[in-house]
Amino acid sequence: MATAPTVAVFRPDDDRIDDAVSLLESLGADPVPDPMLAVKPTGHTPRTDADYVVLTSKTGAELVADAGWDPGEQTVCAIGPATADALEDVGYAVDFIPEEYTSSGLVSDLEADVDGARIEVARSDHGSPILLEGLEDAGAYVHETILYRLVRPEGSGSSAELAATGDLEAACFTSSLTVEHFLEAADARGERDAALAGLEKAVVGVIGDPTAETARSLGVEVDLVASEATFDALARETIDALAED
Template sequence: MKTNKKLKKVIVTQSHFNHKEADLDILHFPIISFEQLDFDKNKLNRTFDWVVITSKNTVTFFKDYLDQINYKNIASIGKTTTKALVEAGFKVDFEPSTYTQEGFMQEFNVDKDMCILYPASNEKRPLMRNFMVKHDAEVVEIDLYHPIGNKLSLEGIRNNLYEIDAITFSSPSGVHVFMQHFDKQDLEGITVATIGHVTRSALEAYGVLSIMPEQATLNSMIEMLEKELNE
């Protein structure tokens, strides 16, 4: 996009970054890296009615196992996860209209004695598991990976923080890592944007307020920031 004006500078901290062209100067510093965990492979030796996939990271770490296990259906939590699954060669049988755990639970039908495989981060919220168990499903949980701070990105954020107009967060883990290295005061005068109510609540626990797009996607957040910063 050709322009003579000085673009507003935005730091995006989420791990995966693929957005449409924007009228912003975007710096990508993925604040979280992910490390795969060992788990008991014997848990996979059965037939599952559903495999519930809640993130692109799960696809990355679990796609090879998904090729080897017996399952009937795959449920995805939303658009980004579905895209990753399809690109990896898998068919998605369910995706909620609202890309959140709450939206998933409102629309996903759990039957009694259903066997559900649930691979995810070891720091996932218990919400989804409790929902499925409450409806008498047998849930096989896999602690598949865990988040760790990205040192290079944290250094990049520190070097640019006082020159930016906005910063974005897309997960509670990212918020917690940031706040381990920075203070609330470091965000004064900076527009803070979040994806999802849980991420926004994590920031609020540190006393930081944020704005949030209606749709929980990176493109929606970038569009919101374009309007917010360029008015």
Template sequence: MNSMVYLIGAGPGDPGLLTLRGAELLRRSDVVLYDGLSNAELLKHAPRAEHICVGKHGQQRIWRQEEIIEEMLKHARNGRVVARLKGGDPAVFARTAEEVDALSKAGIRYEIVPGITAALAAGSYAGIPITHRKLASAVALVTGHEEPGKPESALDWQALARFPGTLVIYMGVTTAETWTRSLIENGKPADTPVAIVRRCSHHDQQTFRCRLDEVADRLSPANKIRPPVIVIIGPVAELTETRNWLEQRPLFGQTVLVTRPIEQAEELASPLRDLGATVLIQPAIQIGPPGDWDEVDAAIESLAQQDIVIFFSRNGVQYFLQRVLETGRDMRAFANCKLTCVGKQTAAALADFHLHADIVPPDFTAESLVEELRGQVEGKRITIVRASRGRDLLYESLQQAGADVTQVVAYAHTDVTTPDPQVLQWAKQGQIDWITLTSSATAESLHQMLGESMQQAKLATLSPITSAAVRKLGYTVACEADPYTIESLIQALVKSNLT
């Protein structure tokens, strides 16, 4: 039997903080048991596994530890590879010892994979060094929630009150009145600086600063500072808030909807995350191969007779050139052609196939390409590689200029008709701050999916053509890229958000 259990630390929340070993073992797993402190985005590392949530505060019942162990053993005994994904580090307040005891007793092999524990992450992400050469040479990690039913506390509050360094309290929200009183009564000064860090490393991380004798009031139900929370106690908590780099990022606290096709979404989503945004991805259009390849194959056959080949998008480049390779040819098929691209990203895609774009219009539009080619195309044979839908401006203009023009549909453009339920809910509740729109087709498709709820978000567009389509649908454009690139779209969004 090849059963195996991996006890994997998921880190404090940001999915990028998972270790490489953790990601590798998730890919091997048949089933993942994950808790509410594990970011669900981590499940993308285990696409073939069964995903079982063992509870999330405020959303579903929290499984008892005995139930989790029973479920883990059941799958392992059936010969499956099990990943037990635990928030933070498995060795810090995660009840891993009980799971290891059960696995050892059952004779099941296991591996423990460290993760970044919340105390260390909270210090880094809130800009609070929990050790400091002048202020704190030691750290104590303390649970604020001991096992129920103990006859007395196992914690020496007198020793902790005298501890010459930083105290970090885990799981101390509901018991704040008890442990703060214990510290103060045993000699900890009431005015000791405290930092309360909620949802460390998440897009909505919050940091609250106060005195020790104010903590219980800050964590009372009335103030709605709900778990997960880490409390940092000591002089280091008083250090300047300018160290809080996370919450100072220009898009921190903003939720941005990216609507590009799924294959291209990360090009926009990743830099937005780096700027502090929470990114939702809802493709508005899908990209796929054409219904048949006859038209493309005929165009490939005629390349030797063509003077100019124009690519409208990176998708056109990828689908057309991949088909060239699939038909047994190589890039020498373009030997007699001048290659033209609408957009520098399209030119970059061409370079991936070791081809150079001879012409890229300065503002990356069909209109500027017409101007670039004016006077050069009469009598020329031109192939335009395009999507299944789009404007015919370039085709018509080149024909009027005397060129022999053929349009080839190299890939299909279809609308996505069903939105992700979470995206739809957030849109209706006004929880999306920004929507990015990179084409007219994207704007029209998203309008069909989300309807008037789009009015509650600010819209950022890639070009005047996209902006015109957005306004025609009845929406206001908050910002527009100039020049018409993804980088400029991000810059325009940031600038508009800061003004």
């Protein structure tokens, strides 16, 4: 009987990492949960005087709900179904989800309608500039509120150790920051070069072209970009790629 492949997953240390582990196990993998993102709330809330408000994550949805934020008459936009579900779970109505679950997808869907509009973007401190620049280029007046900062958790890096010893068969990176923090964790252990060599032998899957570009710029060879910006698609396609190896 074949041994289940070891697959690193870097989701935040909450129900997202639990769900990711369960999904990978159901696909026949041996998950290596190694959270690379910890949330530090800023205490700020989105403005309420815009025409549109954009939220980009489940974390953001939960933080604004905890703060009692009221979007008023703003058009509430969510990048992707996971963010939309999180907003609806905490009592907000979602008015718009882009066809492509990315910053560029949102810009593409809204750019014809936002000339002169006021848009509030509420997200982490590591959001893609594509969203702000794209909406501004479309003629919108854009304001960004940083809801939380993303830091590398203490003790992260078990997956980097496995990569360094050649015992990691795949890795699922969900953002540029997870790639950067993975390599920081490897650096902290004095194993960056060995971890990079280990990833070269593994299947590396990512969400989004920006993540792929970051990874390649840091020396990580990317094998696949998920067909849609969800962890479900990333996990399934990474496991499929492993089976083809």
